[in-house]
Structure formats: structure tokens, C-alpha cells
Amino acid sequence: MSARILDGNALSADVRAGLAESVKEIKARGVTPCLAVILVGDNPASAVYVRNKVIGCEKAGMRSLRFDFPADADPKVVLDKIAELNADDGVHGILVQLPLPPQFDEKEVLEAISVDKDVDGFHAENVGRLSQGQRAFFPCTPHGVMKLLEAGKVEVSGADAVVIGRSNIVGKPMAMLLTQAGATVTVCHSKTRDLASHTRRADILIVAIGRPMFITGDMIKPGAAVIDVGMNRVPAGLPNEGKLCGDVDFDSAREVAGAITPVPGGVGPMTITMLLANTLESAERQAERQGV
Helix, strand or coil, X not given: CCCEECCHHHHHHHHHHHHHHHHHHHHHCCCCCEEEEEEECCCHHHHHHHHHHHHHHHHCCCEEEEEEECCCXXXXXXXXXXXXXXXXXXXXXXXXXXXXXXXXXXXXXXXXXXXHHCCCCCCHHHHHHHHCCCCCCCCHHHHHHHHHHHHCCCCCXXXXXXXXXXCCCCHHHXXXXXXXXXXXEEEECCCCCCHHHHHCCCCEEEECCCCCCCECHHHCCCCCEEEECCCEECXXXXXXXXXXXXXXXXXXXXXXXXXXXXXXXXXXXXXXXXXXXXXXXXXXXXXXXXXX
């Protein structure tokens, strides 16, 4: 058996086409969705992510603003910029690219962003709303995963779902979204005993641990849907050394799973797509408040 590929590139293109049409409609009402991105330091990976987000905005017809600060920036300067953007009605989404340099209190920075412009979905109030099933900005990666499961016709309600990873960015919100969709969810992590006993019973397996090719085919239930959130490089000494890979050993997993996401081309494209969707939603909310 060879698993169906859950193609994030194709789904992302479809969703973005719909977003572009919605952007045209709201612009005709006098509102141009705008995302402001703050980058601190010169982390190469962060710079790539920011560039891709800005390009995504442009292609969707949205406006984007980018603010770059040096690695030794005073946190107060960045917090002042966030306050300025919070007060700007022309800005609908604010994103601070993580990770931040060590002099920053990451929690303080994320909490400084207005909850109404927190399109990353990391603000404590948005997390609280999500946990209670209220209207909230969903964190982009877990939201993208849910869209992939939906598009792939993977039945979530009643399924046994296992999430490997308990981060605030992916693991925890992922578990909440799956629970709200009717799945029975287990969250595994570095302290979990006999991890394979959990993964082998999962109808849906979400892997977000940052360890290259860690989950192998013998750890997967036949026919399961496997969502690989990881983005790594193949370790030295292995075939395809240095090539991009996920947290799942794709070659062995695809022979067991019923559906699987590739890396690259799976979850990654959907993350930025859902960021654009959240920015559009923020603009629409503002238009509602203003009666536009």
C-alpha cells in the first residue's frame, strides 16, 4: 500500500485564489487588508519566512509592512513600534517573527500585540478563546493542518488522534482543534513512555517534534493519516544528506499510512496561507465594527 499524498501546495493555491477574490471584494468597500511584520536580528531562516509572508501578501492583493531591527535592539524600541501599529487603523495584522534575541521576553512581546491584530493566534486571550470554542484567530500551522485533513476527506470526528509535541505554537492548539472537531486526543512529548504504543493506535498522527525522520513506518497504524509538521535536514552520513526532510521517515511511512503529507510541500505552504486568511478576517472584523 502506498499512501495518498496530502498536497499542501495544491490546497494552498486553491485557498489563496479564494482569498484573492475576497480581498478584491473588501478593497472595493474601501478596506485594504494589511499585515505588519517585525523581524529582529539576522537569522537566515527567519529572513526567508518573512520574505515569503510579504510575497504572499502581495500576491493576494494585500498590503504589507516590514520593520527590521538589529539583533541588539532595545526591546522597548520594538514594543513602542508594536504600540504604534496597534493604534494604526490601517494595519489589520501584526506578526513578530520568532525566535527573538535573548534580551527579549517573548511572552511580553506577544502579549503586547492587540488581540484584534494577533493574526498568529499566540496572544493568551486568543488561546483562551480557542480553548473555550469561541471566535478566535487560530494559530496558523494547526489551522492549516485542519484544512489539509478536511480537503483530504480524513474523518476527524470519532478518530483516535495522537499529537507528538506540546509546544504553544503547534502541539497544544493542535490538540484543542482536534478535540473540538470530535477526535479523542492524546498529546505525547519527550517524557512519554513507550511512544510507539501510542502512535500505533492513532487514526490521525500529527508529528511536530523537530527530530529528523524520527517516526518510522513500524510506528504507524496501517491506513492512518500522518501529518508531518517538521522541517529539518537529513543528518550527515545518511542518504540524501542535507536534503529537507520532516519528523517522519517518509519512505517507510508512506508504505503503511493511508494518507501522508510530504516535506516540503505539505504543512508548510498552508501555514502562510492561514496567516493571510487571518489577516483578511481581521480586516473584515474591522469593517463590520465600522459599518463599512
